[in-house]
Amino acid sequence: MAVTIREVASAAGVSVSTVSRVYTAPDQVQAQTLRRVLDAADRLGYTPNPAARSLRGGRTGSLGLIIPDIANPFFPPIVKAMQARARRQGYTVLAADTDERESDESETIAAVSKQVDGLILWASTLGEERLRDLAERIPLVLVNRHVPGLPELRVSLGAGIAQAAEHLRAYGHTRCAFVDCSRPEMERGKAIREAFEPHGLSLVELGPYEPRFETGLHAATLVASGQATAVVAHNDLVALGVLHQLAQLGVRVPGDVSVIGIDDTLLAATSTPSLTTIRISADEIATQAADLLVDTIAGRGSGRLVEIGSRLVPRASTGPAPR
Template identity: 75%
Template sequence: MAVTIREVASAAGVSISTVSRAFTAPDQVGERTLQRILEAATRLGYSPNPAARSLRGGRTGTLGLVIPDIANPFFPPIFKAMQARARRQGYTLLVADSDEREADEIETIAAVVKKVDGLLLWASTLPDDRLVELSRQVPLVLGNRHVDGISEVHVSLAAGLTQAAEHLRAYGHRRCVFVDGSRPELSRGKSIRESFAAHDLALIELGPYEPRFETGVHAATLVAANEATAVVAHNDLVALGILHQLSRLGIDVPGRVSVIGIDDTLLATTATPSLTTIRISAEEIATKAGDLLAETVADPDQPARKVEIGSRLIPRASTGPAAA
């Protein structure tokens, strides 16, 4: 069996992306590190595979990131952290916005695919067969989207949702609303239903809608009409819309309704009241996604891998005891 770049990296005590640079851009690797890698490669009998050599011939030194909505405050910290991670790996980062539309995503990919060595698509709207076809054209990693045979970064909300359910239950809440802002194939509803059912919390689902501030404004009136004492929003943007509209309606938060978001963006701490939310670490996403993409570029033939990002509840002022 042929020796893989991963085995060389392990033997030399470095990352896969460093081994890749040693063979594609040795001037970017320290002399001692380069010597250690070359010695490990010789000892193991490693030689770069044909796919890696063909990539090297057209190397751009750039990684691509396509995100759904740059206006969503969840994404800029990921972009910034991933840019720093890419720079340490010897790459620049090209970022584009698909505006949550399949047609725009197709145009965006077509514009950037020949300019990058590898591409990360976050919450792609494309059908599975289009993504499989794309993975044959460029090293590809998916964020929060599963397609057999393609490496992915998956955000698991399981821990955060369980903590949210425990938090609300402890405060005496029994009737809750979930405002869904995701596409049907990416719906968070199933995870929330399971977590809340396990804690004997009744759950009413609204949507799915677009994951925007305006969605929260629209949903707030429905939340009040359902006489729920707590609401979980698809993300912080939707939660902020709910907070805004509940305030306009004269409904006290958390005295009458408790509100929980998802993401823990900067706006969550500046909201009035400050927003209880489920934290997803932008730094962890950037680190794991950046490394997985660089490894996929370095060895396009490696088996698809799935790396998971965890979550946890950050309690703030928007949740409190259920109204009597």
């Protein structure tokens, strides 16, 4: 039998109306009381009824998360962690992907926005005016996409890229390649080049391509025929394609070429060789994005910028430059 709101109120020592406010207007509840109610709800396994809540307050009790590609192993842990975070605040998460296409993103937004109280858009391909129009109709948080005045969660690769440059230079590398799968406004290649040059590392940019495993296969062939002794890939998925194709070509990693990814997905630690990568915390992204959207729904997130950092995780795919 489902746990009722009255049972939560009794276990927490508060009124039923207080429990209701915890899930519908948490900003109106004292922090100590809020924590006591949420802890009681967790112990009892209580889940708010989104349908009833919608009828009472005109809300759905759901948050929308629209990501570029659910097949990318970087995103499932984020979805899982965001579900856990949202649940503690009385929400569920509805996730959908756009397959990296602007037309699919527009259609997905139109369908999902009818079923949620707010949206998180990851690296949106939509124009600035369309995003502003959307933000006037529904609470909106952008991830890795800047539109002045709109709430944004930004993943900063600065620290991780700088550590990667120091790491490669310490191993004696001077000629590097970057497999670029970013859109022009992301300027990831420029950021890597500016971090590498002070360390005496030249950078050849390959692409831009789509951020897929197959891209790594293609790029690895170009790397093998060139002079670069180290490769930085747009993400782990592309880096795994590089590793696979280099092995097929008889190129030793890291004996002949060192490889670095970005994201630190589960596959990075289990690949052969294990992949050196720039780590971005899925839990931190999920927590901060969910909190920012809930604040935006409550009218407290306007124009806020939250930044997430990164760091290098050295593994077996990097080593001394060949002599």
